[in-house]
Amino acid sequence: MSDVMLQEAISVAASLMLLISFALLAQHRLLSVLHWFAAQGVVLALTTLLVAVISGHYELYFSALMTLLLKGALLPWLIWRIIRKMHVHREVEPLVNMPVTMLIALALVLISFYVALPIERMSQLVTHNTLAIAIATVFLGMLMMITRKKAITQVIGFLSIENALFFTAVGATHGMPMIVELGVAFDVLIAAIIFGLFFTHMRNTFDSLDLDVIQEKSKR
Amino acid sequence: MTGTMNWFVFTLLSPLIGGLLLAFIRQPARSSAINIGFSCATLIGSLGLAVAVLQQGSHEALAGFFFLDAYNVFLISLTSFVSLTTSIFSGPYMRFEWLHRDLPEQRLRLYHAMFQLFVFGMLLGFTTNNIGVLWIALELATLATVLLVSLYRTPASIAAAWKYFMLAGMGIALALLGTILIFFTSSTIFGHSNDALTWTLLFAHAGELDASVMMMAFAFLMVGYGTKIGLAPMHAWLPDAHAEGPTPVSAVLSGLLLNLALYALVRFKMLVDGATGTAMAGHIMIAFGLLSLLIAALSLHKQHDIKRMFSFSSIEHMGLMTVAFGIGTPLANFAGLLHMTVHSLVKSGIFFTVGHAAQAMGSQNMEQIRGLIRHHPGIGWGLLIGTAAIAGFPPFGVFTSEFLLFSAILDTYPWLILPVLAGLLVAFAGLFRFVQPMVFGPVPAHAVAIEANMLPVYIHFALALLLGLAIPGPLANWYEQAATLIAGGAAL
Numbered sequence: 204m205s206d207v208m209l210q211e212a213i214s215v216a217a218s219l220m221l222l223i224s225f226a227l228l229a230q231h232r233l234l235s236v237l238h239w240f241a242a243q244g245v246v247l248a249l250t251t252l253l254v255a256v257i258s259g260h261y262e263l264y265f266s267a268l269m270t271l272l273l274k275g276a277l278l279p280w281l282i283w284r285i286i287r288k289m290h291v292h293r294e295v296e297p298l299v300n301m302p303v304t305m306l307i308a309l310a311l312v313l314i315s316f317y318v319a320l321p322i323e324r325m326s327q328l329v330t331h332n333t334l335a336i337a338i339a340t341v342f343l344g345m346l347m348m349i350t351r352k353k354a355i356t357q358v359i360g361f362l363s364i365e366n367a368l369f370f371t372a373v374g375a376t377h378g379m380p381m382i383v384e385l386g387v388a389f390d391v392l393i394a395a396i397i398f399g400l401f402f403t404h405m406r407n408t409f410d411s412l413d414l415d416v417i418q419e420k421s422k423r
Numbered sequence: 424m425t426g427t428m429n430w431f432v433f434t435l436l437s438p439l440i441g442g443l444l445l446a447f448i449r450q451p452a453r454s455s456a457i458n459i460g461f462s463c464a465t466l467i468g469s470l471g472l473a474v475a476v477l478q479q480g481s482h483e484a485l486a487g488f489f490f491l492d493a494y495n496v497f498l499i500s501l502t503s504f505v506s507l508t509t510s511i512f513s514g515p516y517m518r519f520e521w522l523h524r525d526l527p528e529q530r531l532r533l534y535h536a537m538f539q540l541f542v543f544g545m546l547l548g549f550t551t552n553n554i555g556v557l558w559i560a561l562e563l564a565t566l567a568t569v570l571l572v573s574l575y576r577t578p579a580s581i582a583a584a585w586k587y588f589m590l591a592g593m594g595i596a597l598a599l600l601g602t603i604l605i606f607f608t609s610s611t612i613f614g615h616s617n618d619a620l621t622w623t624l625l626f627a628h629a630g631e632l633d634a635s636v637m638m639m640a641f642a643f644l645m646v647g648y649g650t651k652i653g654l655a656p657m658h659a660w661l662p663d664a665h666a667e668g669p670t671p672v673s674a675v676l677s678g679l680l681l682n683l684a685l686y687a688l689v690r691f692k693m694l695v696d697g698a699t700g701t702a703m704a705g706h707i708m709i710a711f712g713l714l715s716l717l718i719a720a721l722s723l724h725k726q727h728d729i730k731r732m733f734s735f736s737s738i739e740h741m742g743l744m745t746v747a748f749g750i751g752t753p754l755a756n757f758a759g760l761l762h763m764t765v766h767s768l769v770k771s772g773i774f775f776t777v778g779h780a781a782q783a784m785g786s787q788n789m790e791q792i793r794g795l796i797r798h799h800p801g802i803g804w805g806l807l808i809g810t811a812a813i814a815g816f817p818p819f820g821v822f823t824s825e826f827l828l829f830s831a832i833l834d835t836y837p838w839l840i841l842p843v844l845a846g847l848l849v850a851f852a853g854l855f856r857f858v859q860p861m862v863f864g865p866v867p868a869h870a871v872a873i874e875a876n877m878l879p880v881y882i883h884f885a886l887a888l889l890l891g892l893a894i895p896g897p898l899a900n901w902y903e904q905a906a907t908l909i910a911g912g913a914a915l
Contacts, residue, residue, distance in 0.1 A: 260615070318639065319639075321635040321639070322633075322635060322636055322639070338600070341596065341597075341600055344596075345593055345596075348589065348593060354585070357589060361589070361592050361593075361596075364592075364593070364596045365596065368596060368599050368600055368603065371600065371603050372603050372606075375603065375604075375607045376603065376606050376607050376610050376615065377615055379555055379603065379606060379620075380555065380615075380616060380617045380619075380620060382553070382555070382556070382617065383553065383555030383556065383558075383559070383617075383620065386555065386556060386559035387555075387558075387559060387599070389559075390559055390562045390563065390566070393563075393566055394562075394566060394588075394592070397566060397569060397570065397588070401573070401581070401584070401585060401588070404573065404576055404581050405581060405585075408576065408577075408578050408581055409578060409581075414585075417578070417581070417582050417585070418582060420578050421578040421579040421581070421582035421583075
């Protein structure tokens with residue numbers, strides 16, 4: 204019984220994750236991208252909580268809390284501060300225009316389903332649909348990193364990949380063992396601090412966070 | 424047994440404590456001496472460890488959380504040796520940079536602390552028995568080098584570090600996905616615990632892992648760790664990161680970090696081979712390796728920056744090693760391991776030389792570097808000997824390993840010899856086309872006299888020469904054990 208519930212819950216969460224990934228890609232304003240990113244963190248924390256309640260893995264309660272604090276609150280707040288301080292409210296300028304991006308994104312989802320096809324059913328918890336969606340969200344995060352010119356949007360893309368990976372781990376395997384999860388969270392936090400440092404350096408050196416400008420100026 | 428434990432704890436803690444301590448030392452002269460001291464301690468520890476493992480065989484340490492076998496203990500010694508010579512080299516080199524490029528003293532502190540932290544990440548990655556922790560360690564080493572690449576804070580170095588950070592981040596994300604997939608199938612055997620990520624247990628039960636999941640995991644791991652190895656077409660970060668960072672960093676990137684990523688990939692290949700029972704993983708590696716070899720050999724000709732040029736040579740050699748491990752016969756693995764050793768030694772030696780050459784000529788542009796042999800014979804000969812060694816001239820170890828690799832190729836996939844040989848020849852031509860005018864000819868007016876520390880360079884080249892002339896008995900035995908181990912034979 205509980206397995207069926209868990210499976211249903213994970214399926215719903217997976218579709219929410221996929222929806223948010225598309226939403227992230229479709230935004231024109233930097234602040235809306237950030238809002239969706241925070242929403243992704245919250246969905247992730249809720250999924251973890253659900254899996255924790257149903258499966259009874261106590262570690263996962265801790266993970267859920269950590270996810271909510273780190274990915275739902277702290278990281279979005281840090282990025283929001285940077286956006287405000289550096290006045291980069293301007294539009295998100297994609298390298299590829301929105302309709303084309305959406306088409307590529309659709310193709311990536313199809314590819315992910317194709318990739319996951321041989322894995323008919325590994326455990327009782329996970330159908331290949333969930334796994335396919337998890338892989339698709341990773342790909343969509345990458346697409347975001349590739350097609351955006353602003354350093355901040357790239358970072359949000361990077362962090363959303365991290366979210367997708369975390370989701371895969373929770374959905375497919377009840378999360379990685381605690382020690383690995385803590386290590387990964389630690390690395391992500393360090394990476395976020397380094398991102399912050401880089402924003403400051405870029406601001407000081409290039410007076411811009413636009414990677415086109417940075418590439419141009421660094422050549423001289 | 425306890426002896427090994429002590430050596431092990433000592434080796435692993437030395438760079439960690441060193442890194443933390445160096446973050447607080449202000450005087451540049453003192454911190455470079457302390458840096459050398461800790462690197463020396465790490466080397467002593469790892470040599471003690473190597474002797475212990477050679478005598479007692481492979482075993483686990485600290486409740487099975489770490490493990491040591493012929494394969495990784497050899498790489499640990501190599502890593503600590505190259506990091507010691509790099510720290511010796513970086514003393515006068517960084518002093519010059521500090522005086523001439525107005526590098527603030529606080530930045531030097533960052534440099535020394537991150538250098539030791541990088542070594543810690545490397546050693547943790549080599550020794551851990553947990554494939555999740557391996558990922559964490561590699562990420563730690565990467566983050567440390569990202570900060571090192573952007574040390575000068577010039578526009579170009581910030582752009583290069585950003586590119587490195589982003590591409591490495593993407594690669595590392597794919598590698599984590601692969602690791603999660605492995606956990607996904609192994610947790611059905613071992614349950615939800617650390618056991619399901621423990622390498623020794625996974626290897627023992629490789630046959631029971633789900634073949635299709637493992638193959639999919641390997642595809643992600645290949646692209647993920649392949650990015651960190653610098654394999655084409657994911658190599659775009661590597662030349663920039665090598666060219667813009669300080670020279671000691673270029674040396675350890677090429678000589679050490681790429682090795683750790685390749686080590687991880689080979690470990691996973693061993694698992695996947697056991698699970699699928701086919702040579703598919705090896706074929707994928709051969710394809711990526713060959714592509715890297717050819718692309719790097721051709722790109723090498725288009726370079727203007729000397730460090731970029733040699734970083735393409737690193738991609739070429741990493742490609743060659745990937746081909747060797749992809750073939751996967753004991754002979755090919757032997758060639759791959761030997762090549763890994765001599766490439767680390769020679770390439771870091773070359774980067775040391777190049778660093779001094781760039782300081783003497785005030786530029787990394789190859790058109791500005793002329794007449795090295797007359798201006799400073801030590802540097803000129805160093806560059807000439809190093810290039811001869813890396814290009815595979817007979818007395819040096821690179822020749823031996825390439826020769827062994829050719830024999831392995833002829834035994835298995837004879838047709839492969841044509842593209843491999845073509846790639847090597849094109850790279851060879853490129854190297855000498857650029858190096859010859861830099862070494863010979865008149866000294867340009869802008870050359871300045873510098874105090875060059877060429878001792879580490881000649882030690883590296885002498886070792887590469889020794890490995891080419893006659894591999895010492897115990898070492899050969901060691902390579903053989905590791906090569907059989909990787910080929911899926913009995914673990915020692």
